[in-house]
Amino acid sequence: xxxxxxxxxxxxxxxxxxxxxxxxxxxxxxxxxxxxxxxxxxxxxxxxxxxxxxxxxxxxxxxxxxxxxxxxxxxxxxxxxxxxxxxxxxxxxxxxxxxxxxxxxxxxxxxxxxxxxxxxxxxxxxxxxxxxxxxxxxxxxxxxxxxxxxxxxxxxxxxxxxxxxxxxxxxxxxxxxxxxxxxxxxxxxxxxxxxxxxxxxxxxxxxxxxxxxxxxxxxxxxxxxxxxxxxxxxxxxxxxxxxxxxxxxxxxxxxxxxxxxxxxxxxxxxxxxxxxxxxxxxxxxxxxxxxxxxxxxxxxxxxxxxxxxxxxxxxxxxxxxxxxxxxxxxxxxxxxxxxxxx
Numbered sequence: 001x002x003x004x005x006x007x008x009x010x011x012x013x014x015x016x017x018x019x020x021x022x023x024x025x026x027x028x029x030x031x032x033x034x035x036x037x038x039x040x041x042x043x044x045x046x047x048x049x050x051x052x053x054x055x056x057x058x059x060x061x062x063x064x065x066x067x068x069x070x071x072x073x074x075x076x077x078x079x080x081x082x083x084x085x086x087x088x089x090x091x092x093x094x095x096x097x098x099x100x101x102x103x104x105x106x107x108x109x110x111x112x113x114x115x116x117x118x119x120x121x122x123x124x125x126x127x128x129x130x131x132x133x134x135x136x137x138x139x140x141x142x143x144x145x146x147x148x149x150x151x152x153x154x155x156x157x158x159x160x161x162x163x164x165x166x167x168x169x170x171x172x173x174x175x176x177x178x179x180x181x182x183x184x185x186x187x188x189x190x191x192x193x194x195x196x197x198x199x200x201x202x203x204x205x206x207x208x209x210x211x212x213x214x215x216x217x218x219x220x221x222x223x224x225x226x227x228x229x230x231x232x233x234x235x236x237x238x239x240x241x242x243x244x245x246x247x248x249x250x251x252x253x254x255x256x257x258x259x260x261x262x263x264x265x266x267x268x269x270x271x272x273x274x275x276x277x278x279x280x281x282x283x284x285x286x287x288x289x290x291x292x293x294x295x296x297x298x299x300x301x302x303x304x305x306x307x308x309x310x311x312x313x314x315x316x317x318x319x320x321x322x323x324x325x326x327x328x329x330x331x332x333x334x335x336x337x338x339x340x341x342x
Contacts, residue, residue: 045310050138063078087145114163124162130150169210190229318335
């Protein structure tokens, strides 16, 4: 806590009043463990590899991969399309990514690209109906890849040579319908989706053949943006407009629990994540930045202010939180320090 200077009111050189102003509370200065980019490119997504050794960020003109710990850049390539989503496959030697449709593609058709990082080339392209690939999620066993697109949740089997299409889950209703986010349950038997349709937040059964409708979790009154399962698989953290909700994954249409809200006019919670130990959740909102929440006490621990916050991801060991946003900054934060409000 610091005190501001003495305030003096004067008129025509005559002092009228002098007194010390009220103490000014200063927010603690929080510094990331690493800043990986220079802010020259819009960054839309960030993700860790399953072994926690690599972290990737995708943007309009570049996809970059760094070593976790040293934070040295390992790979960089220009994506076929602006990358809105990315996920490591296998041993972290392959990367799936997607975004908008290519200029040479038929309108309403887009793709997921599979990049061999060592070779520096695309080794497979899964083409599908949809204007965007908004999110990707890899199953815990690494054998399935879920894709959020229009107007369906796509599911692929991950093979050595590429991606094999399985049965998709299609949205209900009419008009502009699209899936914003997808997330697998810890056991890989369920998939949660956040979408603009009649369902909002929904669950799907994951079978050998593909996806089958399960139940509606919560019908959004704004727009269902993002989902992440809790560690026990019984709950789903959800970004619903500017609110961060905790949904009951064991019942259909159970009343949601609100963890808190992001501020500002355009406060869409574009991404949520849950820490590996299940104690914390993180959220990214376009308007005011990145927040970390205590799931037990249901309170916000910290807000990292950032205009245009798009993506958050916890490392598999729970040590790091990676953030990425429209200002082009990819930063990594020490989770223990954030949890302590530092």
